[in-house]
Amino acid sequence: MSGKRATIYDVATAAGVAIKTVSRVVNKESGVSERTRQRVEEVIVRLDYRPNRDARSLASAQSYFLALLFDEDQPDLVPEVQRGMIAACREGGHHLIAEAIDIRSPNLASSVQALLATSRPDGVLMVPPVADSPELLALLVAANVRHARISAVALPGAHLFLPLEDADAAAAITACLIGNGHRRIACIRCDDGTQAGALRYEGFGRAMAAAGLPIEYTMVESGDGSFSSGMLAASVLINQPAPPTAIFASSDEMALGVLSAANRMRIAVPDQLSVCGFGDTLASRNVWPSLATVGQPVADMAQHAARWLLRAEVDCPSFAPVVSARDTIAAIRFATVEAR
């Protein structure tokens, strides 16, 4: 860096034109002759003049920021979502504001209002559980801020809704267990007060029904999504006269709790018990045996949503859940041995 940065005045003086002419060239407006335009552009390159984005954004009413709203206590999806948003931001010279909020805070609405007022993001993306707050949605609609939601739950009035197909995803991973010959399949529901938990149980039930398998009440336990609740539920499920051969835990953390409980009870996974989770979190890859799970292509979804927020031309693809079978599912071999 040598000396001061060139200003619009320096460019105007060097090119022998009015400031307004430089501005017209920079903003690609009409009313400038081709010769003048070329001369101004040469000077811009020579002086390394870079128009101030603050001034430009005032004029064009664009801030060149997108914002991501997420809950600071439930950031599982956040790294992947950010990866997708950043990719879209880079396409158009935008930057990303990561706004971690406390969904339980009584000042939630005013803090988001302050964000909108001071940073004026060109668009806002929300992920669960923030995305499922009707209060925040109403606030964004009222403020007329372009916004998108990634969520398992539909809410009326949102500008763009990219559905997380939790029921389909749960059905897909349950079908994977059934395909491996399992019949006594237990489910640990996620009763964390969100609709997503109910959707996952619905998907489990759908896959079982499609295979003509009954859901026995001894095969269903509840957890709150946490590791310890998964451990507890697993010990109840395993410690019964006819334990399940497979457990679908409707969050990865609970599934890791199941692995831990099985390990403690000296039950070999997957030889004696198959286990699968939900969410495809980082932790599911960092255990041995690596956890079978099902995820959603959230990075792609976030990139799509960010492009849409930036008003790029985008068609709306559908995003299918991705089953990662990994190492905690084994086929039932004895199940096929039947009396002839």
Add this chain to the structure above:
Amino acid sequence: MTRDKVRAIAAQLGYAPNASARGLASARSYLIALAYDNENASYVLQLQLGATRRCRQNGFHLVIEPVPSGPAARDTIARLLDASRLHGLILAPPMCENADVLDLIAARGLPCVRIAPLLDREGMAAVRSDDRGAARTATDYLLALGHSAIGFVTGPPSGPAASLRLAGFDDAIAAHGKPIQVYKAQGDFTFRAGFDQGMALLDRADRPSAIFAANDEMAFGVIAAAHRLRLTVPHAVSVLGFDDSPAARTMFPQLTTVRQPTRDMAAAAAAILLNGDDRAVERNFTPELVVRASTARAPAGGARA
């Protein structure tokens, strides 16, 4: 009096100042940026959570800027600075050592705080943690449990954290009265490297009775290798990590590790920028040992249980 009147009218009209316009007028914005070239998504997320929480107290917001490693970093940072009038910048490791980036920031006169830098830089604030001292404390703990054959899986040789943690391990071994059999293995902070080196260290007759991995992800890999070799953790082999990532509590067994005050460090970095005292300020944190279930006394009869 006038101030109150203006405030009342502003409230009545629903007027809120625009960050960009405010930035123009006062040469300040309500934005702080966090720039990083760190591959560890969980670490970066902890930095974000610490910084945003502190920013929120002052009505500030956090811009996140992933940056490519190496020479291209400078251009990405330059574009960020051109595009937004930032109040200040937080640089995560290992990018906080990039001289080109530091020169650029110094030339622009932008307030900046470096997280966990190895080398000092004149006039730039830094937030550090004593990784070396903490690694020494953790190694002392293994020695106190009676382990006399100990493996250490290192981080990537280029990173500052990796070299400090290895140095702390060496400090403890050197200061210990009795001779210790030491096995060092080259890792790179990934689960895969921990698994591979765990297999290499444990699948041998004279295996160590304890392994200290320079981060949690590698420690998870070592535990996976032990499971695969049917060695129970911690009775056949103790495993110790470094970070205390959220997954340390959802492992079997729960991981004994060193708690990195990552969130607190990021919050301290934000606070330095918000307080406007960024010149040559230094904040130091001490990571603490968190004893959980993956470490135990050395098996009787030495390492070969």
